Amino acid sequence: MFEAVRELRPLGVGINIQPNAVRELYDLGIGPDEMDKVGLPAKEWALVGLNGNDIYSENARPARRLQLAAICGASRPLPHAAREHIHGPRRRGTPFVWVACVTGYENNTDGSVTAIVEHADGSTSRETGTLLIGADGIHSSIRAQMHPDQPPIHWGGAIMWRGTTMAKPIRTGSSFVGLGTHKHRMVIYPISHPDPETGLAMINWIAEVTVDNSEGWKNSGWFKPVEIDDFIQHFEGWT
Ligand SMILES: Cc1cc2nc3c(=O)[nH]c(=O)nc-3n(C[C@H](O)[C@H](O)[C@H](O)COP(=O)(O)OP(=O)(O)OC[C@H]3O[C@@H](n4cnc5c(N)ncnc54)[C@H](O)[C@@H]3O)c2cc1C
Structure with a gap:
């Protein structure tokens, strides 16, 4: 295996791990108990309008666990699983390059x-x-x-700002919520169990707008720290 990156590090704050990826982690020996230490299974997936009414929602099925997880917590099974995945073949004697x-x-x-x-x-x-x-x-x-004739990757115009806030989880307490429209929305979900005393959990959020992309992508990188004031104007009037 050839991997260009020099060091495996968790990136960002929260992640929703789709059921197919959860299955891979199970295969690597990261089971439900270990997953519960870094997050929680989603109980619900919901699309909600700006008036707060449901557009569509469905309850999670236990056999298709959608995991809402922190990737920067103290216990980090995801980088651990990745390391196992990479070092496992070496232990079995397969040629290996890092x-x-x-x-x-x-x-x-x-x-x-x-x-x-x-x-x-x-x-x-x-x-x-x-x-x-x-x-x-x-x-x-x-x-x-x-495919030398393929054009470069086409940016669709979406810009996402991501962060976390300590707050009371909404709806089921473990809901993955998309709020707004596909061009202007928030995605909100808890990535920790609530504190038994305060009821507060770490809530991961993504604030997203889609802008005119006719001139292509000009900002380099997608991991730049910004202040809330740099983007809050897009969400004025949201409650
Ligand atoms: C900010 C952000 C948040 C996201 N959040 C989520 C989420 O919550 N849930 C979700 O399901 N998806 C999420 N995604 C999308 C998800 O990360 C990608 O879909 C997924 O990582 C793609 O996997 P991949 O294996 O195809 O590529 P990558 O994950 O990009 O892996 C490619 C690997 O190849 C290595 N590499 C590259 N070039 C070379 C080379 N020439 N030689 C050797 N090695 C090379 C890279 O270092 C990298 O390790 C998010 C993406 C971003 C950017």
Whole structure:
């Protein structure tokens, strides 16, 4: 496995882990008990209008656990699971590389494939195998080589500001709530169990607007800290 990033770190505050991803964590030995230490299963998924009325809601099904979780808490099973995933194959004796960037590949006449690998120290190597799986994200260099005529990734115009607030959880106490419209909305869900004394839980929120994208994406990065005053004007009048 080649992974470009030098250090695995939790990023951001909260995450909703979809049922298929929860299944993967179960397979890695991160079960419901461990998951409960960093968050809580969603009891409900709800779309709500600005007047507070339901547009659509459904109760969670236990067999399809949607996990609402903090990824910056004291106990962090997600990076732990990732490390296990990565170090497990090494323990079983499979060849393994940690920090290395795959910059491209070549198909060989015998049906094998050679990955061109750039290492952290600047050296390069070539690794040949029967199959190359490019799971290298939205700016995949493998996909770029496979489909050179494809245009760059198209930004849809959505901008999201994310944060947490200690508050009383709304609705079921463990609801994933989308409030507003698809172009102008808040997504709100708790990522901790409520404090038994105060009833307050850590609430993860995402404030989102969709803007004109005709000029393309100009701000670099998607992890820039900002002040509330930088975006609160989009939500004036919301209660
Ligand atoms: C701020 C934010 C919040 C999100 N919140 C949620 C959420 O709550 N719930 C949810 O389900 N989804 C969420 N998502 C979306 C989710 O993170 C992505 O859909 C998912 O991570 C995509 O997985 P992936 O494996 O395809 O790519 P990635 O997670 O991007 O993984 C690609 C990996 O490949 C490595 N890599 C890249 N290039 C190379 C290369 N050339 N050589 C070697 N390694 C390389 C990268 O370092 C990375 O580790 C969020 C995304 C963002 C940005």
